[in-house]
Amino acid sequence: MENILIPVPSQPTPKVFWMPKKSIEHIQRKEMADILKVQSAAMKAVQDYLWEKGILLSSPVILSTITDPLNHDVEDSSLKYRGQKLELTKSMILHKQLAVGALDAKGIYIVSPNVRLEGDHTSLSGRHLLEFSQVDIELRDASSEDFRKLIEGLYTHVIRYVKESCAPELARLGRNLKVPTEYKVFKSDELREKYGDRFEEVVSGMEKSPFWVLSHYREFYDKQDKESGEHINYDLVYPEGYGEALSGGEREHEYGRILEKMRERKNSEDAFAPYLQIAQMGILRPSAGGGFGVERMVRFLCGKQHVRDVILFPKVPGEKVVF
Ligand code: ASP
Ligand code: MG
DSSP states (O other), rough: OOOOOOOOSSSOOOOOOOOOOOOHHHHHHHTTHHHHHHHHHHHHHHHHHHHHHHEOOOOOOOOEEEOOOSSSOOOOOEETTEEEEEESSSSSSSHHHHHHHHHHSEEEEEEEEEOOOOOOOGSSSSOSSSSEEEEEEEEETTOOOHHOOOOOOOHHHHHHHHHHHHHHHHHHHHHOOOOOSOEEEEHHHHHHHHOOHHHHHHHHHHHHHHHHEOOOOOOOOBOTTTTTTOOOOEEEEEEETTEEEEEEEEEEOOHHHHHHHHHHHTTTTTTHHHHHHHHHHHHOEEEEEEEEEEEHHHHHHHHHOOOOGGGGGOTTTTTTOOO
């Protein structure tokens, strides 16, 4: 892809920005319609599959008093309305948990717009955008195994459907997709010991099929076994170097345990007050879930370098926003 960053040498401090015309040329690329066709097929396959499984679609939440605290630094994206501080959704994890605790249904999913004002260092990762869509799923009374089985079926279905229904588009994109025949399972400690801290990248580059990495230190809401200390969570990782696809876990639902883990992570209890109230009332239930980024999925399906290549109006960390 052409270089779409335009340096401005006359500025005292060099700046880069998207020109409006460049943004339109990005959309005018011949392959853009093929990419969106793949995205349309993938999302049809996702929704058909979840429909068959009886998992119900919820509307997204964009503004709320609470959102995912995220275990890494992002810039503040809150705003004020009538004296209230409202967060733009980083992920709907807490809403998913509240919903499956209260709703008489097997599970829910949301095609959820998420805003994460990531640091500039993520701009070259190939898989970070300031705003993206996450298919966020939560299953009531489910285990890690239940959820991982659901996702393996979903990914196999999506890849098979895209391969069958988008053959000319994939051929033009030069992408030879392989329907997964296995989903290997690794533990994060074992991989770290073998390959160092960047094990996800390394193993993603080596593998030919999507694989799971279990058990890493994450948010307060992911379950941690009280005795063994094991984190009952998982990442699904794409093969061929495409990196992380999905994160999720079994959830903590007991008030005392949630509080303990929030304190350990130095999350502000005030910031989560309404959520904590519901937890204290005993309304949360055991559940398991996770979410995958739509643009990351399309990038993998189309075999593109960067998520910016597959979205009409990309917002890449560190770059100026035009549209
Ligand atoms: N969607 C994730 C989850 O369900 C949270 C995240 O976005 O990392 O755990
Ligand atoms: Mg993650």
